[in-house]
Amino acid sequence: MAKYFDVHPENPQPRGISQIADAVRAEALIAYPTDSCYALGCRLGSQGGIERIRSIRHLDDRHHFTLMCRDFAQLGQFVRVDNDVFRAVKASTPGSYTFILPATREVPRRLLHPKKKTVGVRIPDHVVTQALLAALDEPLLSSTLLLPDEKEPMTQGWEIKDRLDHVVDLVVDSGDCGTEPTTVVDFSSGEAEIVRRGAGDPSRFE
DSSP states (O other): OOEEEEOOSSSOOHHHHHHHHHHHHTTOOEEEEOSSSEEEEEETTOHHHHHHHHHHHTOOTTOOOEEEOSSHHHHTTTBOOOHHHHHHHHTTOSSSEEEEEEBOTTSOGGGSOTTTOEEEEEOOOOHHHHHHHHHHTSOEEEEEOOOTTOSSOOOOHHHHHHHSTTTOSEEEEOSOOOSOOOEEEEOTTSSOEEEEOOSSOGGGGO
């Protein structure tokens, strides 16, 4: 049975955030809110968490996982960014964008796209997510909480708790965070390619 944390959306309770971060460090798989849909998240090095996300979402090895990063400095540890891409990404973060970039050696091989050796990264503009990332002091390996054969992700923490009670360890509820996923921009070739149009304004990359 999943633990349930009701977290204030503007003033997250430090004790609750600390407990959630401790659970992630102890290999918990969590469902948590972002500035663009709920997401499933676990520690970067959690093999079990990765497999559970793949199982819940029916993902194959070509799926791009996302590293949810606290800030640009942390993001830069896990992906390679040249000067032009640096400016474009920096100007769009924090926000509802996921950027696909060549990974550094800090990223476990099993998280990489098998051919491109890339990974998704993003810096969220969400108070609760930022508080959790600050407490965790490392990226949160994430994937949008979109279940197989469903067109839209769930938006209510209580609904997620009800439906995923036996497949996740913890649910963070801080209110509705919408159904529109991030805009995904692939910079792996050095040029911007919009892979998915979503909550972030794609026009700046066109």
